[in-house]
Amino acid sequence: MAHPLRAVTLDFVDSAPLRLVFTTEAVSPPEAVFRGLADIPGWPDWFDAVAYARPTDDGAGREIRLKGGVRFLETIMAEDRAERYAYRIDRSNAPGLHALLEEWRLSPSGTGTRVRYTFAVDGTAVLRTALRLGRPGLGHAFRRAVRALDRRLQAG
Template sequence: MAHPLRAVTLDFVDSAPLRLSFTAEAAAPPEAVFRGLTDVPGWPKWFEAVSYARPTDGGKGREIRLRGGVRFLETIMAADPAERYAYRIDSTNAPGLHALLEEWRLTPSGTGTRIRYTFAVDGTAALRTVLRLGRPGLGLAFRRAVRALDRRLQAG
């Protein structure tokens, strides 16, 4: 059963008790990467952990399902073209979470894009420990997703 999380604002990305940040380079320009991020139904085609994604609330939110059964209902907090895409998790069936905000920052890098992804979370001590230990796996999943998104964008 889903449980509600604490509603946080964008500044949570800097103030969360646990922040995991990862960076990767994409050959596609920021405008194209942004379009890929905001194409919510397209996420399962490039982010292998996502099995289902659909916009909600007239495009102001998202419903995301991960492989393994975790579900999220989210509110899009920022959609700044070619710069930033961020969303807050409002409810989930994942145990131990109190608040979660994810931010994708896009910066031009030559003809491509430098992407910085931040996973800002508050949760139980046990969850924070698991996430710290799982940091390498989260980083790998992020880098794989960026490579797959980039290939998809380059293919048109």
Template sequence: MARRLRPVELDFVETAPLRLVFTADAAAPADALYRALAEETAAWPQWFAAVTHARATEGGREVRLRGGTRFRETVMAAEPGARYAYRVDVTNAPGPHALLEEWRLTPTAGGTRVRWTFAADGGAPLRFALRLGRPGFDRAFRDAVRALDRRLATSGGGPAAAAS
């Protein structure tokens, strides 16, 4: 059953009752990573193993995860080369009252530092499950950044492309 979540604004990424923050380094430039995150929505399943389907919608996205979880999202921030954030408006997942995810891209000497914040509000069972699942989120995020970095390197979106 689809459930509508509480609409939150961008500041929720800092004020949410539960925030899971993960970082990883990529060799690809921030602009290429941003394009993959924000503009190449349908390609997410090719590099983020948890995602089975993603498609852009008017002002947002629809995403399906392994196991059948579905999200309808609204893009909240689209800052090329720097930040991409979206709020979950509707989901079939039990427990959340509000969800917002933010991807921050910071250029480094060797490429880009990627920071992903998963901001959530929900009852005690959800908070407990998310805290318990933190290592799995971290592994999934790191694997996704590595896979995306490899994909960009072979598609011409990596460091060599930025140097040309």
């Protein structure tokens, strides 16, 4: 890992210099979606960008490797069953990144789940501009990942 990031708290999801928020619906109930999010080694099976995922620190953290070589060491900040799953990036080789917190909020929607994903970030002006420009792609990746997770959960 190239560099440490600033250790932010959960309130960073509301105060970050850049917040990208995406919402979609899943057929699966919140409890099932939460189980899918909390199954760290399963992430590469449904999130295309994730090449490798493993729990660290007796389940309190995660190591994530994205396709393309970006790596993260993370601390799980919230595991509110069937409601919220959040993690902070502690170390990364991504250039220009100063702080990053990702939050998945789950709420009942009929018999399924409304999934709201917040990507809260601080970084260089160049990084923030690139993320703003990449917002449509990140939103597409999020929606595709939730659909793939939903299919996986429906298949049992």
